[in-house]
Structures are given as C-alpha cells and as structure tokens.
Amino acid sequence: xxxxxxxxxxxxxxxxxxxxxxxxxxxxxxxxxxxxxxxxxxxxxxxxxxxxxxxxxxxxxxxxxxxxxxxxxxxxxxxxxxxxxxxxxxxxxxxxxxxxxxxxxxxxxxxxxxxxxxxxxxxxxxxxxxxxxxxxxxxxxxxxxxxxxxxxxxxxxxxxxxxxxxxxxxxxxxxxxxxxxxxxxxxxxxxxxxxxxxxxxxxxxxxxxxxxxxxxxxxxxx
Amino acid sequence: xxxxxxxxxxxxxxxxxxxxxxxxxxxxxxxxxxxxxxxxxxxxxxxxxxxxxxxxxxxxxxxxxxxxxxxxxxxxxxxxxxxxxxxxxxxxxxxxxxxxxxxxxxxxxxxxxxxxxxxxxxxxxxxxxxxxxxxxxxxxxxxxxxxxxxxxxxxxxxxxxxxxxxxxxxxxxxxxxxxxxxxxxxxxxxxxxxxxxxxxxxxxxxxxxxxxxxxxxxxxxxxxxxxxxxxxxxxxxxxxxxxxxxxxxxxxxxxxxxxxxxxxxxxxxxxxxx
Numbered sequence: 001x002x003x004x005x006x007x008x009x010x011x012x013x014x015x016x017x018x019x020x021x022x023x024x025x026x027x028x029x030x031x032x033x034x035x036x037x038x039x040x041x042x043x044x045x046x047x048x049x050x051x052x053x054x055x056x057x058x059x060x061x062x063x064x065x066x067x068x069x070x071x072x073x074x075x076x077x078x079x080x081x082x083x084x085x086x087x088x089x090x091x092x093x094x095x096x097x098x099x100x101x102x103x104x105x106x107x108x109x110x111x112x113x114x115x116x117x118x119x120x121x122x123x124x125x126x127x128x129x130x131x132x133x134x135x136x137x138x139x140x141x142x143x144x145x146x147x148x149x150x151x152x153x154x155x156x157x158x159x160x161x162x163x164x165x166x167x168x169x170x171x172x173x174x175x176x177x178x179x180x181x182x183x184x185x186x187x188x189x190x191x192x193x194x195x196x197x198x199x200x201x202x203x204x205x206x207x208x209x210x211x212x213x214x215x216x217x218x219x220x221x222x
Numbered sequence: 223x224x225x226x227x228x229x230x231x232x233x234x235x236x237x238x239x240x241x242x243x244x245x246x247x248x249x250x251x252x253x254x255x256x257x258x259x260x261x262x263x264x265x266x267x268x269x270x271x272x273x274x275x276x277x278x279x280x281x282x283x284x285x286x287x288x289x290x291x292x293x294x295x296x297x298x299x300x301x302x303x304x305x306x307x308x309x310x311x312x313x314x315x316x317x318x319x320x321x322x323x324x325x326x327x328x329x330x331x332x333x334x335x336x337x338x339x340x341x342x343x344x345x346x347x348x349x350x351x352x353x354x355x356x357x358x359x360x361x362x363x364x365x366x367x368x369x370x371x372x373x374x375x376x377x378x379x380x381x382x383x384x385x386x387x388x389x390x391x392x393x394x395x396x397x398x399x400x401x402x403x404x405x406x407x408x409x410x411x412x413x414x415x416x417x418x419x420x421x422x423x424x425x426x427x428x429x430x431x432x433x434x435x436x437x438x439x440x441x442x443x444x445x446x447x448x449x450x451x452x453x454x455x456x457x458x459x460x461x462x463x464x465x466x467x468x469x470x471x472x473x474x475x476x477x478x479x480x481x482x483x484x485x486x487x488x489x490x491x492x493x494x495x496x
Contacts, residue, residue, distance in 0.1 A: 102345060102346065102348065102349075103348050108348065108352075123276075123315075126275075126311075196280055196281070198280070199280040200278070200280050200311060203315065204318075207315075207319060215348070218329070218344075218346040219346070220344055220345070
C-alpha cells in the first residue's frame with residue numbers, strides 16, 4: 001500500500017492488489033486550449049478546423065472592430081499571409097508598355113506589405129508601445145482585409161468597363177475601405193501606446209494603408 | 223544652503239563614486255550640451271539604445287516641423303529645438319512621406335497633363351517609387367554623413383565653438399525636407415511658372431534652415447572654406463529639388479491647342495510647344 005502525497009494535489013494511493021488496466025483515451029473537444037499534449041491524437045480535420053475557426057473569428061473582429069483582447073492575445077499570421085498573397089495576385093496583370101511603367105510586381109506588393117508592417121511595428125515599439133511584435137504584425141495584416149475586398153470589387157467593376165463612372169465607383173469603394181482599415185487597426189493598436197504619442201504611431205499606419213489603397217486604385221487592366 | 227548645493231554643477235567624481243558605492247543603481251545620464259549625442263547609457267546592440275532616438279512626444283515633433291517651415295532669422299534650428307534630444311522619428315517618416323508624395327503627385331500630374339490625348343493610356347509607373355526612395359533616403363543619410371565627416375575634419379584643424387553630432391545633422395536635414403511635401407503636392411499644377419516659383423520658395427525656406435544651422439559651425443574657419451561649405455549644402459539641396467521636379471513630373475504643355483499633322487504612316491504627330 002503506497003501512499004504518495006504532493007502539496008496541492010489530491011491524495012493518490014495505489015493499492016498493489018488492484019490491477020491497473022484500461023484504455024488511455026482522452027476525449028477531444030472539451031479540453032482547454034492550453035493543454036496541447038492532447039492535440040496529437042485528434043484528427044487532422046479537427047486541427048485544421050480549429051485554426052480556421054480562429055482565423056475566421058479574427059476576420060469577423062476586423063469587420064466589426066470592437067476593443068477585444070482576443071485578437072491581440074491569440075495572434076496568428078495565416079490570415080495576413082492569405083490576404084497578402086491574394087492581394088498581390090489580384091494586382092497582377094496590369095497594363096504596361098514596358099515593365100518599368102507598370103503596376104507593382106508580386107514581389108513588390110509582398111515586400112511593401114510585410115516590410116511596411118515590420119517597420120510600423122518597430123516604430124511603435126521604439127516609441128514605447130507595450131504591444132508585442134507579432135501581435136502588432138497580426139493586427140496590421142488582418143486589417144488589410146477591407147482593402148482586399150476593395151481590390152476584388154475593383155476587378156469586378158473593371159470587368160464591366162473602365163470609364164469615368166467605373167473610376168468614381170472604384171474611388172468611393174477604395175476610399176471607404178481605406179478608412180475602415182485605418183480605423184480598425186487604430187482601434188486595436190491605439191490602447192497600447194503611451195498617451196502623448198498616439199498620433200506619432202497612428203500616422204505611419206495611415207501612410208501604410210494609403211500606399212496600399214493607391215496601388216489598388218491605380219490598377220488598370222490590359 | 224542646501225538649495226545652492228543642489229544647483230551646483232555635479233562633478234564627474236561624484237557620479238563615479240556613487241556608482242562605485244552602488245553598482246546596481248540605474249544610471250540616468252542627463253545630456254550636457256557639449257556632450258549631446260555621445261552619452262547614451264545603453265550599448266548599441268540593445269533595443270534600449272535605439273529607443274533613446276525615439277524619445278519624442280507628438281507636440282515636440284510638431285514643434286520641430288513648425289520650426290523648419292517658419293525659420294526665425296538668427297535662431298539656430300538645432301539649438302532651439304533639438305539640442306537636448308535628436309530624434310530619428312522625424313527624419314525617417316518625413317522621408318517616407320516625401321517618397322510617396324513625390325511618386326503619387328508625379329503620377330497624378332502626368333495623368334492630368336496627358337489626359338485627353340488619343341494615344342495616351344494611364345500607367346501607374348510604380349518603378350518610380352523605388353527610385354524616389356533610393357534618392358531621398360540616400361540624400362537624407364549620405365549628405366549628413368559627408369557633412370559630419372567634413373566638419374569633424376575641420377574641427378581638428380580649427381577649434382570651432384559650435385559642433386554637431388551626426389544625429390543632429392541627420393535631424394536637421396530630415397526636418398528641412400518637410401517643406402517639400404506640400405511643394406510636391408502643389409507641383410501637380412501643370413504650369414511651369416507656378417512650379418518654378420514653388421521650387422524657389424521651398425529652396426529658400428529649407429535652405430535658410432540649413433544655412434542658419436551650419437553657418438555658426440564654419441564661420442570661425444577660413445573664409446573661403448566656410449562660404450564653399452555653405453554653398454555646397456545649398457547646391458545639393460537645390461539639385462535634389464530640381465532633379466525630382468525634372469524626373470518625376472513631365473513638362474507641362476501650353477494651353478494653345480497644338481496642330482495635329484497627319485504623318486505618312488498613319489500615326490498622328492502632335493507638335494509640342496514649350
């Protein structure tokens with residue numbers, strides 16, 4: 001009869017004449033997110049669905065920006081990657097007589113988005129912000145979503161025609177999405193900044209989304 | 223009196239003794255005017271070292287921008303605004319804004335100039351952004367580096383009362399470029415006279431900021447070298463402005479409608495009148 005006692009744990013007794021046997025299966029689905037030892041046993045579909053749900057939840061947060069710490073706490077970079085790649089792909093196929101005069105290449109869009117997000121994050125950290133590096137990248141990347149939607153709308157409008165009316169529609173759509181992106185990211189990031197430097201942190205974000213909006217608005221198809 | 227003692231200049235020995243007595247105490251280095259830029263307490267490979275260059279509040283940045291746009295004759299920009307605290311925020315983001323402002327304004331201006339021509343098709347000219355970025359950042363960092371090196375060299379020969387650290391020179395150059403941002407936006411107006419008036423005006427404003435900053439640093443030197451230094455500063459600044467105008471903004475054409483001459487192979491030749 002062996003009795004083991006640890007402070008904080010219940011008294012665990014193992015009796016030698018009771019055989020210890022049974023199945024070791026842990027039910028999946030009701031465990032807390034912090035126990036990751038159990039995720040090895042779950043099916044691949046569950047893993048993917050869990051990550052997809054997390055990404056989807058963040059998209060919803062961007063669409064209806066409320067001060068929520070969930071977006072900041074559980075950061076991931078899948079969403080920004082998907083948005084960046086789709087935006088860069090949609091910006092391809094612009095018209096140009098020579099490569100020098102055309103729109104941005106895939107690599108240029110990629111570099112602008114990721115390098116711009118890194119620079120803005122460094123800027124806010126150097127100014128004394130308390131947000132972590134990847135959390136800030138996550139927020140900035142997810143808030144590109146309205147502009148990706150704007151790009152989609154622009155391409156659809158351009159299918160119908162490229163005249164003045166289509167330009168005005170595109171201008172309004174891109175302008176509205178630009179404002180939405182800036183306001184959404186500011187809503188998430190502004191709280192972590194020192195109060196007398198908020199404008200210094202918000203301005204680069206404004207510039208970042210302005211440049212992306214400019215790339216979207218000036219896209220002309222062949 | 224205790225108050226008088228508190229107001230006395232702190233000797234270096236006191237600081238060293240205090241530190242020896244309590245090695246773990248955090249040291250706060252107060253930048254003396256003569257040692258500005260040389261006393262950063264953290265080693266350069268830590269994040270905190272670079273954080274000291276971003277120790278500005280919103281109102282300070284706005285004040286510095288205001289000081290670069292409205293130069294007060296006789297007042298030194300560095301002494302007035304920066305002396306204790308050069309920052310890298312202003313130069314970096316003013317240059318970034320200027321890069322995109324020039325690229326976007328140039329694109330818009332070309333669009334409006336060529337609008338309505340039958341053979342014109344709009345192109346975004348995105349490659350020009352990289353060229354603008356290279357030019358402006360090179361100017362904002364390499365020219366201060368060269369100027370700083372030159373001033374250090376002259377300092378070793380002639381004792382100057384006023385000397386600037388590298389960061390202060392970068393700061394002055396960065397903030398002096400701010401006036402070019404509204405200038406670039408106004409360059410969209412396709413009138414040659416308007417553009418050249420803008421060039422002269424912005425050159426005067428930002429040039430005066432630079433001259434008033436650097437004249438005290440070279441005036442004790444040989445007269446010819448001092449004048450040559452200031453002239454070179456102004457010349458490079460003018461070259462930047464004129465170069466940007468020439469490269470990113472197409473020449474506007476006059477309002478007189480140009481006659482269209484049908485050429486032999488079917489393309490129309492429009493005579494340009496400058």
